[in-house]
Amino acid sequence: MATILFLAEQRDGELRKTAGELATVANNLAAKSGGQALGLVVGSNVGKCAEELGKFGITKVHIADDAKLKYYSTTAYAHSVNKLIEQVNPDVVLFSASATGRDLAPAVAGLANSSVFTDSTKVDIEGESIAIQRPVFAGKILMNIRSTTTSYISLRPNSYPIEENPASVAVEKFDPGFEDNSFIVQVTEFESSAATRPELTEADIIVSGGRGIGGPEKYDIIEQLADTLSAAVGASRAAVDAGWRPHSDQVGQTGKTVAPTLYIACGISGAIQHLAGMSSSKVIVAINKDPEAPIFKAATYGIVGDLFDVVPALEAELTKIL
Amino acid sequence: MNIIVLVKQVPDTEAKIRIADDGNQIDEASISFIVNPYDEYAIEAALQLKEAHGGEITLVSLGPGGAIAALRTGLAMGADKAVLLKAENSRFMNSQAVAGQIGKVLADRQFDLVLCGKKAVDTDAQQIGTLLAMNLEISVISSIVELNIAGNQITAKREVEGGTETVSCQLPAVLTCEKGLNEPRYPNLRGIMMAKKKPIEEIVVDVVDSVTDFKFENPPQKAEGRIVGEGVDAVPELARLLREEAKVI
Numbered sequence: 001m002a003t004i005l006f007l008a009e010q011r012d013g014e015l016r017k018t019a020g021e022l023a024t025v026a027n028n029l030a031a032k033s034g035g036q037a038l039g040l041v042v043g044s045n046v047g048k049c050a051e052e053l054g055k056f057g058i059t060k061v062h063i064a065d066d067a068k069l070k071y072y073s074t075t076a077y078a079h080s081v082n083k084l085i086e087q088v089n090p091d092v093v094l095f096s097a098s099a100t101g102r103d104l105a106p107a108v109a110g111l112a113n114s115s116v117f118t119d120s121t122k123v124d125i126e127g128e129s130i131a132i133q134r135p136v137f138a139g140k141i142l143m144n145i146r147s148t149t150t151s152y153i154s155l156r157p158n159s160y161p162i163e164e165n166p167a168s169v170a171v172e173k174f175d176p177g178f179e180d181n182s183f184i185v186q187v188t189e190f191e192s193s194a195a196t197r198p199e200l201t202e203a204d205i206i207v208s209g210g211r212g213i214g215g216p217e218k219y220d221i222i223e224q225l226a227d228t229l230s231a232a233v234g235a236s237r238a239a240v241d242a243g244w245r246p247h248s249d250q251v252g253q254t255g256k257t258v259a260p261t262l263y264i265a266c267g268i269s270g271a272i273q274h275l276a277g278m279s280s281s282k283v284i285v286a287i288n289k290d291p292e293a294p295i296f297k298a299a300t301y302g303i304v305g306d307l308f309d310v311v312p313a314l315e316a317e318l319t320k321i322l
Numbered sequence: 323m324n325i326i327v328l329v330k331q332v333p334d335t336e337a338k339i340r341i342a343d344d345g346n347q348i349d350e351a352s353i354s355f356i357v358n359p360y361d362e363y364a365i366e367a368a369l370q371l372k373e374a375h376g377g378e379i380t381l382v383s384l385g386p387g388g389a390i391a392a393l394r395t396g397l398a399m400g401a402d403k404a405v406l407l408k409a410e411n412s413r414f415m416n417s418q419a420v421a422g423q424i425g426k427v428l429a430d431r432q433f434d435l436v437l438c439g440k441k442a443v444d445t446d447a448q449q450i451g452t453l454l455a456m457n458l459e460i461s462v463i464s465s466i467v468e469l470n471i472a473g474n475q476i477t478a479k480r481e482v483e484g485g486t487e488t489v490s491c492q493l494p495a496v497l498t499c500e501k502g503l504n505e506p507r508y509p510n511l512r513g514i515m516m517a518k519k520k521p522i523e524e525i526v527v528d529v530v531d532s533v534t535d536f537k538f539e540n541p542p543q544k545a546e547g548r549i550v551g552e553g554v555d556a557v558p559e560l561a562r563l564l565r566e567e568a569k570v571i
């Protein structure tokens with residue numbers, strides 16, 4: 001009879017895609033243990049987000065709804081989540097391993113003198129314990145954990161398929177009970193990237209370019225292929241360090257960890273630190289002129305050839321069939 | 323400004339990691355170790371702050387005796403002194419226990435700022451900085467890519483889904499450093515020589531009861547990929563496979 005609490009992330013009143021993933025996982029864990037899945041939304045004017053969680057079969061959602069919570073604040077959000085935890089006493093608290101979730105989860109766990117199982121890829125309930133799997137050493141090893149106390153877990157985005165199962169939601173507002181130190185850390189400005197493409201960590205498809213691209217202006221063929229596929233654009237560290245792409249595009253051990261359904265690596269050799277960030281992609285395509293490049297070992301499908309021929313041809317072919 | 327920098331010694335990112343027989347250690351005998359890459363950004367940030375504001379930089383590491391090499395590297399980059407919290411087999415010690423041990427040591431010291439990495443590339447846990455801040459009841463900003471300190475006021479930038487946040491708080495605080503914050507300097511010969519004379523204090527730490535119940539496992543072997551063909555001629559077949567076999571487009 002476990003109580004599974006999950007934090008559904010929203011920005012500007014829109015639920016993030018990961019909210020559906022967490023709702024699905026929470027529902028499945030609750031069903032398995034005969035317990036209850038509880039949603040939590042923190043922000044300003046988030047009643048609509050709470051109701052939308054019904055789409056994923058969630059029947060009860062708590063909200064901390066306050067104008068002061070419009071902008072994310074680590075401390076104010078952590079105090080809000082903690083307040084609800086004290087009230088509903090969950091066995092599992094789920095976060096997304098998004099940028100915000102990775103910031104917030106340890107702050108919440110820290111208030112309870114606990115810690116987080118970060119970026120987990122599996123969560124299950126087995127008898128009285130929670131079984132968690134998370135990659136360590138950048139995915140070279142998997143860690144299987146058994147936890148018997150309240151477990152704070154962040155889930156790697158895109159590791160769970162979303163299941164829809166409409167239900168009607170009871171929304172309950174609670175008072176976050178702010179204290180003097182609740183706002184000691186404040187977001188004072190948010191500069192939207194005004195991105196026309198999906199977020200790298202949330203994208204279903206990523207087209208990535210490496211040193212083989214040869215220069216910042218030549219990324220247009222990568223961007224065109226990405227746009228044809230409604231994909232995000234990624235980069236290797238070599239491309240980022242050369243100044244061709246922003247740091248936020250970097251995939252790998254010192255960049256983002258991604259798990260899309262399709263990852264297309266163009267002009268990337270497949271160094272171990274790059275593979276660390278994308279090897280859990282479901283399907284990997286490599287386009288490289290060197291048949292010996294290690295990326296071909298990691299790839300599901302490979303084409304040996306000059307990317308300046310192959311990438312535009314692939315873009316044209318996909319435009320034809322999509 | 324008195325700055326503490328947390329430094330963890332981790333296996334080289336190229337290293338092949340082998341699970342040791344008991345299933346909850348790795349075989350550390352044949353691997354080489356480095357300063358956790360994100361901690362280099364923290365050390366560099368501390369050096370730049372010291373250059374601008376003066377003060378002292380103390381490195382703190384919890385780890386086995388060998389971790390002293392990572393501290394020497396940081397001292398060679400320009401930090402002033404170091405503390406080693408000596409604990410064998412502590413690589414996967416529970417994060418709260420690590421933060422607790424570090425917090426205990428810091429509680430007795432004067433500091434304005436703690437800098438650490440965004441994550442250690444062995445545990446990939448991404449939380450020690452925040453846990454430490456919660457324990458010490460001070461502010462924390464994680465994964466910063468830009469930093470400004472004027473008087474007591476910290477302003478930092480961090481990248482999140484959909485944009486960049488400007489975050490502010492007051493000293494004392496913990497800041498965790500992300501790639502992009504700076505370009506870490508390399509230790510030069512003079513730095514390396516000087517580091518040999520800088521003090522490293524050792525404190526023995528108990529790891530009993532601070533390990534989570536876990537077992538390591540090797541990830542499943544992926545089937546080796548297949549080369550669809552060469553050049554543009556292979557493109558139609560690739561598109562067909564993506565559509566009909568893999569069903570991803």
Ligand SMILES: Cc1cc2nc3c(=O)[nH]c(=O)nc-3n(C[C@H](O)[C@H](O)[C@H](O)COP(=O)(O)OP(=O)(O)OC[C@H]3O[C@@H](n4cnc5c(N)ncnc54)[C@H](O)[C@@H]3O)c2cc1C
Pocket residue numbers: 209210211212213235236237238239250251252253254255256266267268269270271272273274277287288289290293305306307308335359
């Ligand atoms: C501590 C540490 C952390 C690191 N973290 C990361 C990380 O997070 N992410 C990351 O990516 N790397 C990381 N690296 C760097 C990594 O080791 C590699 O140096 C880097 O991934 C190489 O990038 P690349 O594949 O783009 O370049 P290269 O290795 O130079 O490969 C370029 C490839 O492009 C191919 N090519 C060239 N021209 C063409 C063409 N016209 N058509 C087709 N193919 C072409 C070449 O055959 C080659 O295989 C890290 C390294 C260290 C030490």
Ligand SMILES: Nc1ncnc2c1ncn2[C@@H]1O[C@H](COP(=O)(O)O)[C@@H](O)[C@H]1O
Pocket residue numbers: 328329330358360361364382383384385417420437438439440441442443445446447448449450451
């Ligand atoms: N054993 C340790 N000793 C010193 N610093 C550490 C230790 N473990 C983690 N840290 C610091 O905390 C950061 C985050 O680590 P982690 O939460 O384990 O991913 C690292 O980049 C280090 O700066």
